[in-house]
Amino acid sequence: MRLTIEKLVYGGDGLARLPADDRGNGKAVFLPFVLAGEEVEATVYEEKPGFARARAEKIVRPSAHRVAPPCPYFQRCGGCQYQHASYEHQLEIKAAILHENLRRIAKLELQSELVIHPSPPWNYRNRVQLKLQCEPVFALGYYKLNSRELLPVEQCPISSPLINRAITKLWEIGRAAGTAGTIDEIELFVDADDSQLLIEVFGPNENSESQQACEQLDQLLPEAVGVVFFATPKGKRQSAPVEHALPAYSIGATSLEYKTKSATYRVSAGAFFQVNRYMVDGLVEIVTSGQSGRTALDLYAGVGLFSSVLNREFERVIAVESSPTSYADLLYNAPANVKAIRATVERYLNERSGKLQPDLVVMDPPRGGLGESVVRRLSDLASPRITYVSCDPATLARDLGHILSSGYRVQQAHLIDLFPQTYHIESVFHLVR
Secondary structure (H helix, E strand, C coil), rough: CEECHHHHHHCEHHHHHHCCEECCCCCCEEEECCCCCCCHHHHHHEEEECCEEEEEEEECCCCEEEEECCCCCCEEEECCCCCCCCCHHHHHHHHHHHHHHHHHHHCCCCCCCEEECCCCCCEECCCCEEEECCCCCCCCEEEECCCCCCEEECCCCCHHHHHHHHHHHHHHHHHCCCCCCCCEEEEEEEECCCCCCEEEEEEECHHHHHHHHHHHHEEEEECCEEEEECCCCCCCCCCCCCCHHCCCCCEEEEEEEECCCCEEEEEEECCCCCEECCCCHHHHHHHHCCCEEEEEEEEECCCCHHHHHCCCCCEEEEEECCCCCHHHHHHHHHHCCEEEEEHHHHHHHHHHHHHHCEEEEEECCCCCCCCCHHHHHHHHHHHCCEEEEEHHHCCCCCCCHHHHCCCEEEEEEEEECCCCCCCCEEEEEEECC
């Protein structure tokens, strides 16, 4: 059937409507790899009571913003959703989606300008996770679109040059010798100037074979500073985040020194760090610039990305992090006036919210957002300023709806494009009361 794309929605799909039936408006149908305004010939392959899914077989009337994707794996790989759109249009898509989520969920119409911070659109990733198979033949790559099936990938244009050189070497090693089934996944992490590489390896068991594989990987490139092995039972990688696991074995360094314009951080294998190597300084500047006072509270602090800069303008910073790996780095990176606390944010605020009077609260939660309990405790803190760093517009809008109802207003809103070519949206909202 022929469909016209109304708009793009969070997740990368385009929204169209099936022909209206006797009950009124046509059912919503979602299609990947299309752009707003395009007319497409599509095949519906799944229908649910409230929506349908389809794939575009032919672009009948293409958008003026459509470009030829440079990656040969695009539309088969599940990593990128927007390579068929010009980069300028990708930013427009993301801004529109962020505005729509705020309007629909938080009932918020921004009164201030949404400031957009673009990134170099290629070679920006400092970290990738690669799946690995040994039988029937060696293969290394990412999951296929909407699948848990491996798509062999030999280059990744959104990843750094050093990561791509490492991927090439991994293919050479795998084709020549294989890994005897000892490794399920390899994570590559590079430092700020793309000169050093830390390799994280995941496999079912730590034994002589896995150690031999790690030794082999340690010789991968002269830039490799170390290999860290995590024992993860088959199929358990997703349900047991590596941030809460301890390495079973290592060769060489177990961390990288990540130098930015603002600070230098130790980032250990398994610790969270922002993945866009071009935009870390910009993100820190947006979050910390112009902030000062007696006490700042840094929630979901990670390795101290913001704490290690906020401390210069505040008498003290309290940084809260639950992951043991990230917390160890936070302790290492923390200047003297930063107090690192290992706890979940919910537990910490439940215990301390009535006893704290911070001048600023900075929050950088995971994709699931803050949640009702944390939002409620935030209101009890009564901080005059809150900075919310978000990687998901829907949970951001949900949380903002509650925060704004307790007396805050949006002072500034920023969209920082940490993830070009993908649907992911990073934003920073400065709130005041």
